[in-house]
Amino acid sequence: MHEARLWTSLEDQDVQCGLCNHFCRIKPNERGKCGVRKNIQGDLYSLVYDKVAAMNLDPIEKKPLFHFHPGSYSLSIGTVGCNFFCVFCQNDSLSQSPKTSEHIPGEEITPEQLVQAAKHHGAESISYTYSEPTIFFELLQDTAKLGKQKGLKNVLVSNGFMSEQALDELGPYVDAINVDLKSFRDDFYREYCGTRLKPVLNNLKKIKELGWWLEVTTLIIPEVNDREEELKELTEFIYKELGREVPWHISKFHPAYKMKDHYSTGMQTLENAYEIGKITGLEYIYLGNVPGHKSENTLCPTCNNLVIERQGFATNKQNLKNGHCYHCGSKISGMGLG
Ligand code: SF4
Secondary structure, X not given: OEEOOOEEEOHHHOEEEOOEOOOOEEXXXXXXXXXXXXXXXXXXXXXXXXXXXXXXXEEXXXXXXXXXXXXXXXXXXXXXXXXXXXXXOOOHHHHOHHHOOOOOOOEOOOHHHHHHHHHHOOOOEEEEOOOOHHHHHHHHHHHHHHHHHOOXXXXXXXXXXXXXXXXXXXXXXXXXXXXXXXXXXXXXXHHHHOOOOHHHHHHHHHXXXXXXXXXXXXXXXXXXXXXXXXXXXXXXXXXXXXXXXXXXXXEEOOOOHHHOOOOOOOHHHHHHHHHHHHHHOXXXXXXXXXOOOHHHOEEOOOOOXXXXXXXXXXXXXXXXXXOEEXXXXXXXXXXXXX
């Protein structure tokens, strides 16, 4: 257990957590919505600082980040817990377990050991992922600071629901992020995730201001968030508010958690979404969870030649020169970032 950051004391030993946009008011001996922050006698504690529940050496493409240090490896860590309640969660054993069980699984691995492990295995970055990194903020912040000192990059894979203060605190230490923009309907966020859309949109704009490298992912669930009008609005938001150079990953839904009875996303639906993004004017669109599809490759938006060929998470060929297209010399967004 570790004392939490970003919280305030209220009357009757209640506390208010300031880490994410739920701003939970937590009574003594209770936990916040994420299940991993507990009020003990009027002080807030993180229950996961010393409980790393998942750790792997992953290709950066698996986050997914396709324009940030392509072909590199990222030491990827996560704890249990999440501030979302997505009924379609593809990782519910990790994200939802502390909401129904007192037990917090995981191993004590210090920030120093995580940084050492990343260096030892030749990773260029540490990724905070698998569940929702906001809820293990203290471990993330300490590891990211230390990693930065040792020349590592820091990457978040997030639902984008953190508070503005949490973003500001992480600002100098994070280099890149993939944010799930799960839908462009507040109703969807409320009904399927137990949260709200607006804070995610605000944070996406703020992330651009912070200067982190940004990629966006949308899991397309058939007959739930696949309507043309909604996808048009979502891609227009990316185009107008974030920039046409921001890569958009369209991900295939597989039946999971409380949506095991729902069917998988068909190829036609994914390709329709791809076309909508292209018509909007997005320059880099990728289909995810469909290994071998040609849309895994990066094409130069100027000359349309192949600049990165991928197969699943593997980068086979790079026709890049200092972050520019080898064929026509145009800048390929994100490539060659320090
Ligand atoms: S991180 Fe979010 S969900 Fe968890 S206690 Fe804090 S405000 Fe609540």
